[in-house]
Amino acid sequence: MASQAPASTAAVLLGARNIGNPRDQGAGHIHWNAHLRMMLKEEKLLANMLVTGGVGFIGGNFVRYCSKQNPDDTIIVLDCLTYARNRSTIADVEQTDLVVGDIGDTALVEKLLREQGVATLVHFVAESHIDRSITGPDAFIETNVIGTSSLLKAARMFRPWDAHARPTLATRRAAQVVWRAQCLFTVEMQAPCRTRHNAGDHAPKTSHSGV
Numbered sequence: 001m002a003s004q005a006p007a008s009t010a011a012v013l014l015g016a017r018n019i020g021n022p023r024d025q026g027a028g029h030i031h032w033n034a035h036l037r038m039m040l041k042e043e044k045l046l047a048n049m050l051v052t053g054g055v056g057f058i059g060g061n062f063v064r065y066c067s068k069q070n071p072d073d074t075i076i077v078l079d080c081l082t083y084a085r086n087r088s089t090i091a092d093v094e095q096t097d098l099v100v101g102d103i104g105d106t107a108l109v110e111k112l113l114r115e116q117g118v119a120t121l122v123h124f125v126a127e128s129h130i131d132r133s134i135t136g137p138d139a140f141i142e143t144n145v146i147g148t149s150s151l152l153k154a155a156r157m158f159r160p161w162d163a164h165a166r167p168t169l170a171t172r173r174a175a176q177v178v179w180r181a182q183c184l185f186t187v188e189m190q191a192p193c194r195t196r197h198n199a200g201d202h203a204p205k206t207s208h209s210g211v
């Protein structure tokens with residue numbers, strides 16, 4: 001299990017669903033944003049990382065990518081294993097520690113943050129199959145809005161020294177929340193990621209705040 005991270009490396013990154021811009025070209029062809037690559041490397045954010053939704057499409061590929069960058073660290077994955085799960089994506093990633101649970105379970109999230117000394121929290125959980133919202137919108141509100149908010153609150157309670165950090169909420173077609181802690185950067189959507197629901201090949205713009 002990952003060891004306690006020093007506060008100096010603490011960074012909480014939420015709502016990463018669009019920062020990496022995995023252009024959906026099929027398994028093995030995920031191109032993470034160059035800035036994200038640099039940030040993960042230089043800021044040592046790979047250590048003690050908790051990835052929500054790490055059994056889904058984007059989260060799973062992110063976990064695979066990170067595990068290759070830093071094979072010595074355990075990546076904790078929090079995932080409910082809903083219909084959208086795809087266990088095979090991370091099945092052979094040995095340094096993954098899967099916790100089956102809900103992002104809305106504040107006690108569980110706080111326990112993980114505290115006991116695992118989580119330095120970076122990357123949030124990919126979502127109701128992502130938009131067509132399902134036509135017949136069942138409640139699940140989308142519960143997970144994407146209330147669940148994300150609950151995660152933010154847990155992160156804030158766990159990292160009181162980040163109280164001055166400004167959470168940035170930017171929405172276009174895909175909502176994203178970036179909790180700006182020690183590693184400051186902003187994420188802006190130029191256009192939605194390419195999905196099977198939206199076949200446009202657009203890239204989100206990620207820029208460093210320079211702080």
Ligand SMILES: Cc1cn([C@H]2C[C@H](O)[C@@H](COP(=O)(O)OP(=O)(O)O[C@H]3O[C@H](CO)[C@@H](O)[C@H](O)[C@H]3O)O2)c(=O)[nH]c1=O
Binds near residue numbers: 059
């Ligand atoms: C609703 C809910 C989901 N989850 C988990 C289940 C999944 O493992 C994960 C979400 O994964 P996915 O549904 O694949 O979402 P995501 O990685 O964004 O990928 C979707 O969106 C991509 C881009 O928009 C598409 O290219 C993919 O085909 C599509 O599956 O979150 C939870 O842990 N808790 C939840 O409440």
